[in-house]
Amino acid sequence: MSLPSLAEVEHSDWPSLQRMCETLGLNPKGRSAIVRMRVADYVRHRAHPPSWRPAREHQAALLTRLGHPDLAERVWESTIQLEAPAPRVGLGHAQLAGGFLAEAAKSFARAAQMGDASGELHRAEALAAGGDYQGAATACETYLATHARDLRALLMKSSFLARSGFEEEANKVLHTAAELHPEVALIRRTLGLALLRTGHHAAAADALQEAVHRDPKDVDAVVGRGAALLLAGRTREAIGVLREALEIDPKRADALNNLGVAYRAMGRTKSAAVNLERAAKHRESPRILLNLGKVLEEAHEPAEAVRAYEQVLKLRPKDSEAVAGRKRVGVSAKARRTPRKRVASPRKAAPTTRRKTTPSSEATTS
């Protein structure tokens, strides 16, 4: 015989209640509220208790995730034992979620002292959340002293070092991680992109080449390699790689932009303009639009160039490059726009001093 649920009992009408009483062998007589209570009592006392009930630790962890760190903190505090580091870690996370960063760091440090080495990694997160990236990197180092191969710790340390301004050191840590874990393709890509950001273009191209070798469909790595080659001056190779990237994902705005810049460097202005226009269609970025403006200038399309510069000024009203570009080509564009119908009164033609401009296009590295 299956029991009705408490919700059914609570919401059933009088005939259903009586039927329930009949089925369960209960007295069906009396005021409806009393009969309902009788059935509910029966169900409550006979229904199987749930096989799993959350312990205080589970409740505390759930409270943190549900966005009640203050309540979670209190529950974690009640679970703290003399020799167990886990509640300290949980407490630290609740404090971290509540914005009490110093307290969180202390709780994690206490967990680490009690023997849970991962406490140091949690402490690193708390310190980083407070902006102390150097402290965070040091905490990672403490953890790595006993867990030298730990990938998470290595990546965290590298990230904290980079954020505290020690980019070369961050790259070294990534190198170590890549050597210790050659099976993880992602590290090569991360290393390549980090090298690209720090200006080591040739090394970046090599690292990204390895990442692509492991996973040829890794479009981020391919695009990054294209940018690295372009910045390293290997333009022809860059064009090939960027075209490969666009075969994988034809809508990658950064690849289209870089390809445009590469074509321009090769003197193929028309191809450059086509790719930059496509890039601008996919992503309205000031950098792409500036590149497009410069290429259009070179292609002797001043009106289009002015339009590109004006688009940049809509996004960044005081962009100096766009202002200069518009000023540079503004007059001739206006001249082209004004129809020749109007007969101008004869005036002395002013000598036009053609300014020699070589607008530099820039590749985007990310």
Add this chain to the structure above:
Amino acid sequence: MTLPSETTGRFLPSVDRLENTMRAARRAFDHGDLEGALREDDVAIQLKPEYDAAWLLRGHIFRKDGNIPGAIEAFAQALKINGESQEGWLGLASALHEVGRFEEEGEAYDRLLKIHPRSIEAWIDKGAALHALGDYREAIACYDKVLGMRPEHAAAWNNKGAALLRLGDDAGAARCMDEALHLDPDFYDAMANRVLLYRKMKRHGETVFWADRALRFREAPWLWYVKGTAHLGLRESTLAMKAFERALALDPKSKEARAGLRKAKTLHQTKDFYRGVYECFGTLLVGDPGCEECEIRARCREVTT
């Protein structure tokens, strides 16, 4: 100097021993071996006299053993060492409660609430202390604090209901008790408070119903007595006699129960109504489908006020 082999790895040779002793004391306490727990705890205090956890445990041991002054002293000592210990303040306050020192108990909660303003236990216990001192409005403020943080706290609803009942707000008290029993249908204290509320309202049918429910969980002579008087109101002399007899069996010195029994016997000679299967007798609700079908409806209408 050569350290004993088991401690050579530690900076402080006594830490291992202290931890082991405390663990043994806790284990003995958990198993109900108060003597053993006290013995181990004494050793821990000798090893480290300023060890607040050892003093706290000592307080708990004394409290469980009924040595309340000793417990108060131990908790106070723990608080001297660590004035921010929630366990210490709660232990001290509950020990003070047991000896009826409600004002000091309230002060202990105030101190704790300064350190932990969101301590549910402190707020609810402070409310109970104020209730005991007769300051019902302040007690309600404490319960409202708890309900602000934990609206599902059945005990806070019940305590608020009890305080409102004392203040004469019967409707408010009924609402709070409804909440408490909705959240915990087997909450004895809320049932007992409901009995008192219905008795005050002279609703004998409901009084009997809720007294019956409460008595399923725990017997108390006063509950049997109240049930007996409600049966008298419903003209159920046999049931009234049984209730008073049970009250007297539990508390033979109860003069009220004896007087009630006499009244029930006198009534028995003239009237005795038999309610049969209707445990709701005396709670008639016009229009209710159950009441419409009831065989003793006419009699129920007469006794339902």
